[in-house]
Amino acid sequence: MSIELRQVSKKFGEYCALNSVDLTIADGEFVAVLGPSGCGKTTLLRLLAGFEQPTTGEIYMDQVQVAKKGFAIPPEKRKIGMVFQAFALWPHMNVMEHIRFPIRHHKETPGHIRKNEKDHISKILSMVGLSKFEKRMPHELSGGQKQRVALARAIAAEPALLLMDEPLSSLDAMLRMEMRREIQTLHRQTGTSVVYVTHDQGEALAMADRIVVMKNGSIEQVGSPEEIYRTPHTEFVAKFVSRANLAHGKWKDDVFVPNGCEDTLQWQGKHVASYFKSSGMFPVRPDQIQLAPAHKPGIQGEVVNVQFQGKDFHYHIQSHDGQWEIYSPLSFRLKEKVTLNLIETQ
Known part of the structure; x- marks a missing residue:
């Protein structure tokens, strides 16, 4: 899925969370949105998800307008998957049921997945290394396994866009490194566009095709990890990124x-x-x-x-x-x- 934001701003009362953001994301691209707390990166993600409407500006997905002032196509019609910081697993569902849920309930689930539900679930379980855990309940899983379930659920309906909001921040250092590799592998296997919000510059440098560095609701610099690291455009980027x-x-x-x-x-x-x-x-x-x-x-x-x-x-x-x-x-x-x-x- 390709994405375009044109002069997008978002205000909450008098507070401006996003200020005239212009951004283009190519189909299949992995983009990390990097910045400190309060810089507007989660607001940007919520606008892409359809949870918020822009105060000004327009958002396009695959060249179709999905949001402007007073209008937003709801999340369930955007063909997106989401992974949250807190996993957000349901305690009454086992691993297999978590993956099955979006297949049966997302309106945009492709027909070939619905017809071959069992085989597709097996494929997803194998992809995230959970084939032997399909009957496990969330309380029987480790932190890394819970994160894999959240990833599997997010990609089960083959979303065109995967939104990730600080998904590794609650994991320990060794597990974060392992999950970075898992996410990169999933991106290669699925070809899904990814917008990955983080305040961890190491994650952004390690995984992304491009990095969007934000400060106070505005974009400071957009570039490849190498460009951001070697040729920062502002003092903030130079000091914040590595x-x-x-x-x-x-x-x-x-x-x-x-x-x-x-x-x-x-x-x-x-x-x-x-x-x-x-x-x-x-x-x-x-x-x-x-x-x-x-x-x-x-x-x-x-x-x-x-x-x-x-x-x-x-x-x-x-x-x-x-x-x-x-x-x-x-x-x-x-x-x-x-x-x-x-x-x-x-």
Whole structure:
């Protein structure tokens, strides 16, 4: 299913939850909507689901208008599936009954699925690894198994659009990693368009074809995970997505000179967005800085804190330009005074 939002806004009283959002999602695309609490991402999802009507603007699905001010096609007519943060399983239904429910009750369920209900349920159970659990009740399942049931129920009627609202936030770290792989596999197998709401930038970077970064009801940047990570367009995106250090200095065309390093450093920055050039800043990810012993050419700093993380060390280093967060794969731990310089691999 393709999706298009044209100048969509949503107000609750005087509060503006969404502000003139324009967004296009291609058929079969996996889009993550990323942002902090209160940025409007869940409101956007509810508008796509049909639970809310836009205050202004229009929403199209497969080029058919489904919502505008005062009008919205109801959720049951949109051919969507939803996965919630809290699983929302019914305590009186076993696993098989959860999957059967949307097949029998969704008006948009294709006829070939209704005619071959038993075989289709078996296929879905196999797809999510629950073939041996069809008679289990929700209270007899682990957290990961419950999440798989929620996923299976959402895709059982072959929706054209799958909406996911923070589906992994209640799981522990190891289980979240496992479920990321499950969701990616399901997306490949079904070809369904996915809109995945999250505040976890790791999830968005790992799974999505494109990421929509939101702040205060507006879209800050849309791009592939690589684009969002390597070429942030604003200070908010740079700091919110995997964090970034902001060096201050002067730009001359595409060359940046950090403050205090006029005679020693020049950083090439063709990839850096115009916002940072006009603001006299250079965004640097924690893994894009090379550390060396003190008195080498570069920004002089002092180690404030260091944590060993197995494959690398995580440093907090104080310089005249503020505190830096740096990931260094050095095989030894640097002490006290150090020098910082950009790794020229971009």
